[in-house]
Structures are given as structure tokens and as C-alpha cells.
Amino acid sequence: xxxxxxxxxxxxxxxxxxxxxxxxxxxxxxxxxxxxxxxxxxxxxxxxxxxxxxxxxxxxxxxxxxxxxxxxxxxxxxxxxx
Amino acid sequence: xxxxxxxxxxxxxxxxxxxxxxxxxxxxxxxxxxxxxxxxxxxxxxxxxxxxxxxxxxxxxxxxxxxxxxxxxxxxxxxxxxxxxxxx
Numbered sequence: 797x798x799x800x801x802x803x804x805x806x807x808x809x810x811x812x813x814x815x816x817x818x819x820x821x822x823x824x825x826x827x828x829x830x831x832x833x834x835x836x837x838x839x840x841x842x843x844x845x846x847x848x849x850x851x852x853x854x855x856x857x858x859x860x861x862x863x864x865x866x867x868x869x870x871x872x873x874x875x876x877x878x
Numbered sequence: 879x880x881x882x883x884x885x886x887x888x889x890x891x892x893x894x895x896x897x898x899x900x901x902x903x904x905x906x907x908x909x910x911x912x913x914x915x916x917x918x919x920x921x922x923x924x925x926x927x928x929x930x931x932x933x934x935x936x937x938x939x940x941x942x943x944x945x946x947x948x949x950x951x952x953x954x955x956x957x958x959x960x961x962x963x964x965x966x
Contacts, residue, residue, distance in 0.1 A: 802917020802925045806948050820953065836950060869947035
């Protein structure tokens, strides 16, 4: 039963782009996507950590374990309400 | 007794029909996502576009994101094809 490849296609497309990663806890990480795998484990560069919409921390490199990931989103500047 | 209806609609077929249209996704927690469905996989991880995120807090927060997202299927409870989202 092999369905649409879209999630894995999406993952290939977004490497190198600035992304927003939201965790199950609600914490937000914004950075450049260095790499990721099928478990949604993520490596980010130039990462900013937002808690409740407020910038809390900056990390040069960050590794996020995939089980915590709620979503991965690409960022566009227009109309980003936060 | 139980006869096989050849025109049965399987759950994933219903989701598949929804590709290209708006879908409303309800999570296990007090959170909902509305967006255009681009695709999904066997785990029902979903790729969506033009997404609005709704959170049920005392103020009823709403976050709007554009572009594409990959939503982790782990937390999904229910999918509503063509849904407009919570009435807020």
C-alpha cells in the first residue's frame, strides 16, 4: 500500500530553507534547516527559541528529536502574524 | 450476514479525495489546524498549505502561517474535509 510520497518529497525540498519547527510543548524554533530524517529528527542552524511568542534563546546549532515535533513549516515573510 | 459492499469508501480514500481542498484537522490537544491538503503518507503525516493554527485558550488564540507545513500525524485525532475551522 504505497501512497503519495508528499511528506518525504516535502522534506527533500525544504533542506537549506528557513523553517519554523513547533514542538508538542508549544515551543517554537526558527532557523535554517541543515538536515532531517524520516523520524522528523532535525538539525537547525542559527536557531532562535520562542516561548509564548517571546524570543528566549539563540543557538548556533540545534538538534531536535523527532518525537517532539508537532510541525515543520517553511517561512514566508508576507502576513506572518505572531 | 455481512456482505461486502464493493463501493465502500476507505478512510484513507476519503482523505485522498480531499487533496487540493480545504481540510480542518483536530488534534488530541486543544488545537486545530485548517489548511489546503497537498498530500499525506501512511502514517497520516500531512503536508498542508496556507495554514491557520487555532488554539483553544481563554482568549481563543489564532496563528496564521503561509507557505507549506508538514504536520506530524502523531497528534491528529480527527480530519474534517472542507471544514472551515472552529467558529472562534
